[in-house]
Each structure stands twice: as structure tokens, then as C-alpha cells.
Amino acid sequence: MYSQLYFDYNATTPCTKQVVEAMLPYFQEHFGNPSSSHHPYGWLAKSAVEDATTKISKLLGVSPSDLIYTSGSTESINMVLKGVCRKQRNKGNHIITTKAEHKAVLDTCAFLEDDGFDVTYLDVGSDGLIRIEEFEERLRSETVLVSIMYANNETGVLQPLEEIASLTHKNQSLLFSDTTQALGKVHLDKVLQLVDFACFSGHKVYGPKGIGLTYIKGNGEYDQLPSLIQGGGQQKRQRGGTINTPLIVGLAKAVELAYRNLDEDTLRIRSLRDQLEAGLLNIELSVSNSRTPERLPNTVNVSFPYVDGANLLTALSPQIAVSNGSACNSASVEPSHVLLAMGVNRSLAYASLRLSIGKHTTSDDVERAIEIISSEVLKQRESNILWERR
Ligand code: PLP
Numbered sequence: 001m002y003s004q005l006y007f008d009y010n011a012t013t014p015c016t017k018q019v020v021e022a023m024l025p026y027f028q029e030h031f032g033n034p035s036s037s038h039h040p041y042g043w044l045a046k047s048a049v050e051d052a053t054t055k056i057s058k059l060l061g062v063s064p065s066d067l068i069y070t071s072g073s074t075e076s077i078n079m080v081l082k083g084v085c086r087k088q089r090n091k092g093n094h095i096i097t098t099k100a101e102h103k104a105v106l107d108t109c110a111f112l113e114d115d116g117f118d119v120t121y122l123d124v125g126s127d128g129l130i131r132i133e134e135f136e137e138r139l140r141s142e143t144v145l146v147s148i149m150y151a152n153n154e155t156g157v158l159q160p161l162e163e164i165a166s167l168t169h170k171n172q173s174l175l176f177s178d179t180t181q182a183l184g185k186v187h188l189d190k191v192l193q194l195v196d197f198a199c200f201s202g203h204k205v206y207g208p209k210g211i212g213l214t215y216i217k218g219n220g221e222y223d224q225l226p227s228l229i230q231g232g233g234q235q236k237r238q239r240g241g242t243i244n245t246p247l248i249v250g251l252a253k254a255v256e257l258a259y260r261n262l263d264e265d266t267l268r269i270r271s272l273r274d275q276l277e278a279g280l281l282n283i284e285l286s287v288s289n290s291r292t293p294e295r296l297p298n299t300v301n302v303s304f305p306y307v308d309g310a311n312l313l314t315a316l317s318p319q320i321a322v323s324n325g326s327a328c329n330s331a332s333v334e335p336s337h338v339l340l341a342m343g344v345n346r347s348l349a350y351a352s353l354r355l356s357i358g359k360h361t362t363s364d365d366v367e368r369a370i371e372i373i374s375s376e377v378l379k380q381r382e383s384n385i386l387w388e389r390r
Pocket of ligand 1: 010011071072073074075102104149151152153178180181201203
């Protein structure tokens with residue numbers, strides 16, 4: 001259908017055939033509502049949802065009761081941030097997050113600011129990491145929530161959650177971490193032990209769009225997080241609305257497949273990433289924006305000085321699907337807020353590409369991508385007077 005190379009797996013992934021096959025019976029044959037408790041249609045759907053939840057919880061190393069299905073990470077982020085703030089208002093009105101978060105977090109924080117919360121946006125260094133000393137200094141007795149992502153969607157940088165969790169909990173604050181990009185790319189059991197809340201989207205792991213999860217540690221043991229969506233009393237009254245059996249079955253299948261060969265897939269993908277990164281860094285003056293040892297195995301982010309970012313993307317678009325930031329920001333003509341937060345200057349941030357590798361990427365794809373990008377960068381520079389005068 002497309003002649004393009006696909007290097008945008010962090011934006012979304014194709015739904016795996018086995019996932020689609022697992023879902024199909026639940027659209028027609030087993031169409032019951034899991035909340036219909038008086039007939040076998042409902043019982044069968046309920047049991048499919050319970051099996052899916054058990055499977056996912058085992059793979060993630062958490063309790064099934066700690067998982068609430070949502071439409072995806074954006075909803076989960078809204079649920080956690082707004083829910084915690086609403087619930088803890090008596091304790092304080094301060095949130096700490098970072099300038100490099102996904103817009104789903106930043107926009108929810110802006111909403112909470114309008115609602116009277118005080119939000120501290122931590123800087124990140126040129127390596128994309130927060131400075132732990134600065135974080136420690138910014139914690140206050142009124143800090144109710146810390147929201148720091150684990151894996152950055154644009155650079156793949158992994159934040160040091162162990163230290164962050166220890167300081168957050170010492171301060172008796174709660175910790176939410178956006179783990180959307182980490183699922184299926186790195187092991188998460190340790191991370192989920194450290195945080196109080198996390199979030200996932202099915203479509204990032206070769207599952208369907210429109211389904212995700214909120215992880216709430218100890219859900220039910222303590223007072224529950226208030227629901228973002230009222231109605232129907234489903235999911236322990238924490239998320240109203242008919243439970244989406246087919247998508248939940250699909251999500252469980254996708255997570256199962258992601259974990260089946262996680263270590264081998266990671267090794268293969270990491271080696272492709274290194275091949276891609278090395279090839280792009282062979283382009284004169286190019287710089288990597290993803291330099292930490294702890295990072296996702298699939299993400300490459302490189303800036304090309306003396307190149308107009310918009311022209312580069314336009315020239316590449318018929319040949320290769322890449323991005324210059326988060327897919328959710330693609331309507332924006334602004335340079336990546338993540339790179340700006342890292343101190344990359346505007347024109348260089350604009351002339352940057354994020355390439356993300358996935359299950360279907362081959363070494364040949366990588367070689368072709370390097371060739372295409374190298375030749376386009378060269379072309380762009382040839383028409384740039386500053387390049388001649390450099
Ligand atoms: N958080 C991160 C880090 C993401 O990469 C994304 C999607 O790109 C989201 C949150 C939002 O996920 P969704 O659009 O599936 O709700």
C-alpha cells in the first residue's frame with residue numbers, strides 16, 4: 001500500500017495479525033456485555049476480560065486489581081493527575097513534573113494550574129535527564145504528586161526512577177510515571193514496584209488503538225482514585241462505560257506477544273538502532289540528542305545543522321515515515337519542546353529527526369534510510385548559503 005519506509009514506531013505500530021484474530025470473535029459471536037450478569041453472553045465476555053487482566057497482570061508483575069482499562073495513555077494520565085489532585089487537595093496544591101514530558105502530561109498540568117494548582121516544571125540537562133539535586137530542592141510538604149516520565153518518546157532517554165521514587169516517597173508524595181513508550185521495549189516489573197501510578201496504550205505495542213491501562217498500585221487497599229468518567233459503575237466505579245471486551249482481549253494478546261521474545265527482540269532492535277545512528281552520525285556535523293547509556297533500544301534522534309527542518313521533512317515524506325517530534329504534536333510547526341528543554345537551539349531543534357525502529361524493520365531498511373536521509377541533508381545544504389560560508 002505504501003512504498004515508504006516506516007521509521008515511526010513510537011507514534012504507533014501496526015496491529016499484529018494474531019491480535020486481530022484474537023479480537024474477532026468478541027465483535028460478533030461473543031458480543032455480550034461483561035456487566036450483564038444474568039445470562040451466558042455476559043458471563044463469557046466477563047470471563048474473557050478477567051482472563052485478559054490476569055494475563056497482563058502476570059506479565060507486568062502486578063496485581064490484577066491494580067489495572068483499570070482506559071482508552072489509552074492520554075486518558076490514564078488525565079485520570080491519575082486530576083484524580084490525585086482532587087483527592088489530595090487538602091494535603092497540598094503542588095505538582096512537580098518536567099519540561100520534557102509528553103503533551104498529555106503538560107496539557108493536563110496546565111489544566112490543573114487553571115484549577116489552582118502550582119506546577120513546577122523541572123529543566124532537563126543536555127542529556128535529557130532531570131538533575132536529582134534540583135528535584136530534591138523543589139519538593140515541598142505541599143507536593144501531592146510527582147509526574148516524571150520513564151521513557152521519553154522523542155529521545156528514548158530513561159529517567160532514574162529509583163532515585164526519583166525514593167525522594168518522592170521520603171517526602172510522602174505520590175509518584176506517577178508515564179511508561180507508555182517503555183512497554184514492550186524494556187522490562188517493567190522493577191519500575192512498577194517503584195511508582196504509584198503508570199499508564200499504557202495498546203497501539204504502541206502492536207495492539208489496537210483506543211485501549212490502554214492505568215496502573216494504580218494497591219488499588220482497592222487504600223481509598224480509590226476518583227473516576228474521571230462517571231456512569232454505570234464499571235471497573236470498581238473507577239471508569240464508567242461499557243467494558244470494551246474485544247479491545248481488551250487484543251491488548252492482552254499484544255502484551256503477551258511483546259513479552260514472548262522481549263530480550264531477543266531488544267537485542268535485534270538495538271543493533272539496528274546502533275547501525276542507523278552510526279550511519280546518520282556519519283553525516284557531517286550531525287549530532288545525536290540521545291546520548292545516555294540508559295535509553296530505549298529503538299529510538300534515534302539526530303540534528304542536522306545547516307538544514308531547514310520543514311524542507312527536510314517535506315522532502316523525506318514520500319520516501320520515509322519519520323517525525324520531528326511527538327506524533328501528537330504534528331499539527332504544530334514549533335520545534336520539539338523536548339529538544340528545547342534539553343537546551344538545543346531552535347533552528348537545530350527544528351532540523352532534527354526522530355526515527356523509531358520496530359518489529360518489522362530490517363537491516364536493509366536501515367541502510368536505505370541512511371542513504372535517503374544523507375542525500376536529502378546534502379541537497380538541503382547545497383541550497384543553503386550559510387553552508388557555503390561556514
Ligand atoms: N505518553 C507518551 C510518552 C506517548 O508517547 C504518548 C503517545 O504518543 C502518550 C503519552 C499518549 O498516548 P495515546 O495517544 O495513546 O493516548
